[in-house]
Amino acid sequence: MSATEIAAIILAAGKGTRMKSATHKVLHPIGGRSMIGHLLASLEEVETAQNVVVVGALKEQVEAEVPDAAIAVQEPQLGTGHAVLAAREAMGDFDGDVLILYGDVPFVAPETLRAMIDARREGADLVVLGFRPADPAAYGRLVQNADGSLARIVEFKDANEAERAIGLCNSGVMAADCGHLFALLDRVTNDNAKGEYYLTDIVELAVGDGGRVAVVEAPEAEVMGINSRAELAEAEAIFQARARADAMANGATLIDPESVFFAFDTEVGKDVIIGPNVVFGPGVRISDRVAIHAFSHIEGAEIGPGAVVGPFARLRPGAQLGEGAKVGNFVEVKNAIISAGAKANHLSYIGDAWVGEKANIGAGTITCNYDGFNKYLTVVGDGAFIGSNSTLVPPVTIAAGGLTAAGSVITKDVGPDSIGLARAGQENKEGAAARFRERKAAEKKAGKWPRPDPTAHDKNDG
Numbered sequence: 001m002s003a004t005e006i007a008a009i010i011l012a013a014g015k016g017t018r019m020k021s022a023t024h025k026v027l028h029p030i031g032g033r034s035m036i037g038h039l040l041a042s043l044e045e046v047e048t049a050q051n052v053v054v055v056g057a058l059k060e061q062v063e064a065e066v067p068d069a070a071i072a073v074q075e076p077q078l079g080t081g082h083a084v085l086a087a088r089e090a091m092g093d094f095d096g097d098v099l100i101l102y103g104d105v106p107f108v109a110p111e112t113l114r115a116m117i118d119a120r121r122e123g124a125d126l127v128v129l130g131f132r133p134a135d136p137a138a139y140g141r142l143v144q145n146a147d148g149s150l151a152r153i154v155e156f157k158d159a160n161e162a163e164r165a166i167g168l169c170n171s172g173v174m175a176a177d178c179g180h181l182f183a184l185l186d187r188v189t190n191d192n193a194k195g196e197y198y199l200t201d202i203v204e205l206a207v208g209d210g211g212r213v214a215v216v217e218a219p220e221a222e223v224m225g226i227n228s229r230a231e232l233a234e235a236e237a238i239f240q241a242r243a244r245a246d247a248m249a250n251g252a253t254l255i256d257p258e259s260v261f262f263a264f265d266t267e268v269g270k271d272v273i274i275g276p277n278v279v280f281g282p283g284v285r286i287s288d289r290v291a292i293h294a295f296s297h298i299e300g301a302e303i304g305p306g307a308v309v310g311p312f313a314r315l316r317p318g319a320q321l322g323e324g325a326k327v328g329n330f331v332e333v334k335n336a337i338i339s340a341g342a343k344a345n346h347l348s349y350i351g352d353a354w355v356g357e358k359a360n361i362g363a364g365t366i367t368c369n370y371d372g373f374n375k376y377l378t379v380v381g382d383g384a385f386i387g388s389n390s391t392l393v394p395p396v397t398i399a400a401g402g403l404t405a406a407g408s409v410i411t412k413d414v415g416p417d418s419i420g421l422a423r424a425g426q427e428n429k430e431g432a433a434a435r436f437r438e439r440k441a442a443e444k445k446a447g448k449w450p451r452p453d454p455t456a457h458d459k460n461d462g
């Protein structure tokens with residue numbers, strides 16, 4: 001390990017009681033990605049050489065979410081200083097700089113972390129990330145020297161009146177040299193209001209040794225902590241506001257930005273128009289000039305240039321729309337390629353399918369992709385025309401230029417430029433409707449069919 005490397009210790013052993021959840025707090029999603037996933041994405045940009053997550057309960061859940069991070073267990077939980085010490089063994093012989101983060105403070109920007117590392121390398125023994133919250137509430141307060149460097153951090157419970165009046169607060173995020181960090185933590189005691197080993201005490205210890213502690217400041221939105229479902233919703237709102245602003249800044253029109261929900265990885269091209277009430281799950285790429293109309297739900301989909309989606313469309317994972325393709329109202333597409341210029345405009349399910357260029361899928365077409373055991377591919381060739389209310393039973397191919405008659409159940413391949421017709425022929429019975437009405441009216445009058453009672457049915461009777 002080289003001294004120019006960076007590692008991260010993420011504290012996540014707190015119980016997270018206020019979430020009232022069987023899921024570990026740091027696994028709750030914001031914009032479709034877990035809190036800890038957001039943090040690790042930032043750390044990837046900082047290029048940390050190793051990441052250690054300190055957990056208490058629900059270790060397996062965290063392990064499964066972050067397979068590339070080392071997991072350290074802190075049991076019992078005796079404070080933030082004690083939590084960092086729990087990571088010591090996992091840090092091995094690492095001797096570079098360490099960033100300390102909180103698993104429930106997910107939005108710390110990579111630029112902020114880099115600024116902290118820079119300050120460390122410019123000679124500060126420790127670097128603390130401060131912020132000025134609108135309501136400083138119970139945060140630890142940063143007590144500065146005249147030159148702006150940090151003298152100590154005082155926890156709200158241990159603070160006097162004057163200290164509580166300080167607006168600059170401790171976000172909890174810190175940077176330090178690894179060896180120095182653990183040497184300082186070995187000297188921390190639990191002689192305070194909470195009887196805990198405070199990480200924050202290392203500031204006063206470093207300063208007492210003649211060291212200098214620097215403060216880097218971040219906006220409040222970057223260091224907000226999440227302790228409850230209400231705060232999770234606030235974080236989601238912050239995330240969405242940023243994603244909407246980014247999409248618009250990059251050249252997309254959002255007709256009603258507040259009602260559009262993005263995922264952490266939604267890619268939006270230029271001259272894209274997104275209507276009201278559109279929701280994106282993870283894994284969506286939208287090319288230029290795409291229109292996504294109101295009330296569409298889209299995840300795991302790639303949408304080609306100039307394609308038109310919705311209103312009321314659903315694109316599920318593996319949906320790929322070619323240039324100028326159209327997927328209209330009440331159409332669901334899953335694991336299917338809809339090639340350039342192809343259309344499925346109304347009321348369809350297209351799953352596990354390949355649809356060729358300029359093919360037309362008529363209203364109400366269903367691919368019967370699943371038989372309860374396996375899934376099968378439906379192929380619709382270039383320029384094929386699928387009549388309304390066709391039921392395509394795969395594996396089946398309607399070759400290029402082929403056509404299916406409306407209402408057909410297609411179980412056999414249809415050749416190129418051929419027609420597949422699979423429905424009963426029509427028979428007209430003259431005057432039969434009048435006779436039917438007469439008979440039914442008589443039965444009704446005689447009370448032959450009383451109102452059905454499903455509650456009287458015995459399931460054992462089949």
Ligand code: UD1
Binds near residue numbers: 013054077103138
């Ligand atoms: C801590 C800071 C405070 C700061 C605030 C910012 C200390 C002593 N105080 O206070 O200055 O303003 O965060 O939110 O550091 N954790 C463990 N093991 C433990 C205790 C905590 O892993 O034994 C983790 C928690 O899961 C959480 C983080 O550390 O992610 C912070 O713990 P929390 O109890 O919220 O600290 P605060 O008292 O809020």
Ligand code: MG
Binds near residue numbers: 225
């Ligand atoms: Mg807290």
